[in-house]
Amino acid sequence: MLRNLQIKPNKPVVTTYKAEAQMVTGMGVVKDYANNTVKFPTAETADNIYIVDKEKYATGMYAGNEGNMSDYDTQFTTIAENELVKLHEPESGERRATDQYVSTGLTAGAAMSVGTDGKWKKATAALKSRYIYAGTHTSDGHTLAIIEIVNEPIANA
Numbered sequence: 001m002l003r004n005l006q007i008k009p010n011k012p013v014v015t016t017y018k019a020e021a022q023m024v025t026g027m028g029v030v031k032d033y034a035n036n037t038v039k040f041p042t043a044e045t046a047d048n049i050y051i052v053d054k055e056k057y058a059t060g061m062y063a064g065n066e067g068n069m070s071d072y073d074t075q076f077t078t079i080a081e082n083e084l085v086k087l088h089e090p091e092s093g094e095r096r097a098t099d100q101y102v103s104t105g106l107t108a109g110a111a112m113s114v115g116t117d118g119k120w121k122k123a124t125a126a127l128k129s130r131y132i133y134a135g136t137h138t139s140d141g142h143t144l145a146i147i148e149i150v151n152e153p154i155a156n157a
Contacts (some may be wrong), residue, residue, distance in 0.1 A: 001077050002026035003139055004051050006095040007088075007147065014050075014087040023079045025053050026098030026144075028114030029087070035068060038085060040118040046129035046153070048115050050087040054079050063102060072140060090131070090149040097137040097144035106133045111156050112147060128153035 020039040102121040113123035
Protein backbone atom coordinates (compact mmCIF):
# COMPACT_ATOMS: atom_id res chain seq x y z
CA MET A 1 0.00 0.00 0.00
CA LEU A 2 1.21 3.47 -0.82
CA ARG A 3 0.09 6.79 0.62
CA ASN A 4 1.36 10.05 -0.80
CA LEU A 5 1.69 12.33 2.21
CA GLN A 6 3.57 15.26 0.71
CA ILE A 7 4.44 15.24 -2.98
CA LYS A 8 5.21 17.77 -5.63
CA PRO A 9 2.14 18.28 -7.83
CA ASN A 10 1.97 17.75 -11.57
CA LYS A 11 5.03 15.52 -11.76
CA PRO A 12 5.10 13.15 -14.71
CA VAL A 13 4.77 9.49 -13.76
CA VAL A 14 6.37 6.81 -15.92
CA THR A 15 3.73 4.29 -17.06
CA THR A 16 5.52 2.39 -19.82
CA TYR A 17 7.21 -0.34 -17.75
CA LYS A 18 5.84 -3.74 -16.78
CA ALA A 19 6.39 -5.66 -13.57
CA GLU A 20 8.97 -8.44 -14.01
CA ALA A 21 7.40 -10.35 -11.10
CA GLN A 22 4.43 -10.05 -8.78
CA MET A 23 4.82 -7.09 -6.42
CA VAL A 24 2.83 -4.81 -4.13
CA THR A 25 2.26 -1.07 -4.40
CA GLY A 26 4.72 0.89 -2.28
CA MET A 27 7.67 -1.42 -2.91
CA GLY A 28 11.00 -0.11 -4.14
CA VAL A 29 12.06 -1.25 -7.61
CA VAL A 30 14.74 -0.58 -10.21
CA LYS A 31 14.34 -0.27 -13.97
CA ASP A 32 15.54 -2.93 -16.39
CA TYR A 33 16.02 -0.77 -19.47
CA ALA A 34 16.82 -3.70 -21.78
CA ASN A 35 13.50 -5.44 -21.09
CA ASN A 36 11.35 -2.38 -20.35
CA THR A 37 10.43 -3.86 -16.97
CA VAL A 38 10.87 -3.07 -13.30
CA LYS A 39 12.28 -5.55 -10.83
CA PHE A 40 13.57 -5.89 -7.31
CA PRO A 41 17.22 -4.93 -6.82
CA THR A 42 19.74 -7.78 -7.06
CA ALA A 43 21.42 -6.45 -3.89
CA GLU A 44 20.43 -3.98 -1.18
CA THR A 45 20.51 -0.47 -2.66
CA ALA A 46 19.52 3.14 -2.15
CA ASP A 47 20.35 4.24 -5.70
CA ASN A 48 17.98 4.71 -8.64
CA ILE A 49 14.96 3.49 -6.69
CA TYR A 50 11.41 4.03 -7.92
CA ILE A 51 8.27 3.48 -5.87
CA VAL A 52 5.92 1.16 -7.71
CA ASP A 53 2.18 1.86 -7.93
CA LYS A 54 -0.78 0.94 -10.11
CA GLU A 55 -4.08 2.41 -11.19
CA LYS A 56 -6.92 1.62 -8.80
CA TYR A 57 -9.91 0.17 -10.57
CA ALA A 58 -12.18 -2.67 -9.62
CA THR A 59 -12.74 -5.57 -11.99
CA GLY A 60 -15.28 -8.35 -12.47
CA MET A 61 -18.23 -8.39 -10.11
CA TYR A 62 -16.65 -5.58 -8.07
CA ALA A 63 -16.56 -3.12 -10.99
CA GLY A 64 -19.79 -1.37 -9.95
CA ASN A 65 -18.79 -1.26 -6.28
CA GLU A 66 -15.50 0.62 -6.52
CA GLY A 67 -16.59 3.48 -4.26
CA ASN A 68 -17.20 1.10 -1.36
CA MET A 69 -13.94 -0.84 -1.47
CA SER A 70 -10.96 -0.43 0.81
CA ASP A 71 -7.76 1.04 -0.62
CA TYR A 72 -6.12 -2.06 0.88
CA ASP A 73 -8.12 -4.48 -1.29
CA THR A 74 -5.71 -6.76 -3.17
CA GLN A 75 -7.19 -5.62 -6.49
CA PHE A 76 -5.72 -2.21 -5.74
CA THR A 77 -2.41 -3.26 -4.18
CA THR A 78 -1.24 -6.45 -5.90
CA ILE A 79 0.63 -5.99 -9.16
CA ALA A 80 0.70 -9.05 -11.38
CA GLU A 81 3.70 -10.14 -13.41
CA ASN A 82 3.70 -8.32 -16.78
CA GLU A 83 1.18 -5.73 -15.57
CA LEU A 84 1.91 -2.10 -16.48
CA VAL A 85 2.93 -0.05 -13.45
CA LYS A 86 3.22 3.57 -12.40
CA LEU A 87 6.72 4.56 -11.27
CA HIS A 88 7.11 7.40 -8.80
CA GLU A 89 10.57 8.95 -8.79
CA PRO A 90 10.98 10.40 -5.30
CA GLU A 91 12.29 13.97 -5.07
CA SER A 92 13.76 15.92 -2.19
CA GLY A 93 11.08 17.27 0.15
CA GLU A 94 8.55 14.54 -0.58
CA ARG A 95 7.10 12.18 2.03
CA ARG A 96 5.40 8.90 1.24
CA ALA A 97 4.14 6.09 3.44
CA THR A 98 4.10 2.36 2.70
CA ASP A 99 3.30 -0.90 4.44
CA GLN A 100 6.03 -2.63 2.42
CA TYR A 101 8.83 -2.31 4.97
CA VAL A 102 10.81 -4.24 7.54
CA SER A 103 10.62 -2.53 10.94
CA THR A 104 13.68 -4.22 12.46
CA GLY A 105 16.13 -1.60 13.74
CA LEU A 106 14.22 1.39 12.35
CA THR A 107 14.38 4.57 14.39
CA ALA A 108 13.41 8.08 13.35
CA GLY A 109 16.14 9.60 11.21
CA ALA A 110 17.59 6.29 10.03
CA ALA A 111 18.70 5.96 6.42
CA MET A 112 16.62 3.45 4.44
CA SER A 113 17.34 1.18 1.52
CA VAL A 114 15.47 -1.41 -0.53
CA GLY A 115 16.27 -5.09 -0.19
CA THR A 116 16.14 -7.83 -2.79
CA ASP A 117 12.49 -8.43 -1.82
CA GLY A 118 11.49 -4.85 -2.72
CA LYS A 119 10.81 -3.91 0.88
CA TRP A 120 12.15 -0.79 2.55
CA LYS A 121 14.43 -1.33 5.53
CA LYS A 122 17.17 0.22 7.64
CA ALA A 123 20.19 0.64 5.39
CA THR A 124 23.42 -1.09 6.29
CA ALA A 125 26.19 1.22 7.46
CA ALA A 126 28.02 0.86 4.14
CA LEU A 127 25.19 2.56 2.20
CA LYS A 128 24.38 6.24 1.94
CA SER A 129 20.74 7.02 1.29
CA ARG A 130 18.47 9.96 0.53
CA TYR A 131 15.52 7.97 1.96
CA ILE A 132 14.99 8.68 5.66
CA TYR A 133 12.65 6.89 8.06
CA ALA A 134 10.37 9.55 9.58
CA GLY A 135 8.21 7.43 11.89
CA THR A 136 4.88 5.77 11.22
CA HIS A 137 1.53 6.79 9.81
CA THR A 138 -1.68 4.97 10.73
CA SER A 139 -4.10 4.52 7.85
CA ASP A 140 -7.34 2.55 8.22
CA GLY A 141 -5.83 0.51 11.03
CA HIS A 142 -2.62 -0.24 9.10
CA THR A 143 0.80 0.99 10.21
CA LEU A 144 2.83 2.51 7.38
CA ALA A 145 6.45 3.64 7.41
CA ILE A 146 6.94 7.28 6.46
CA ILE A 147 9.80 7.75 4.01
CA GLU A 148 11.13 11.28 3.63
CA ILE A 149 13.43 12.17 0.76
CA VAL A 150 16.29 14.54 1.57
CA ASN A 151 18.91 16.33 -0.58
CA GLU A 152 22.09 14.88 0.84
CA PRO A 153 22.50 11.13 1.37
CA ILE A 154 23.32 9.97 4.89
CA ALA A 155 24.68 6.73 6.32
CA ASN A 156 23.65 4.95 9.49
CA ALA A 157 26.23 4.66 12.27
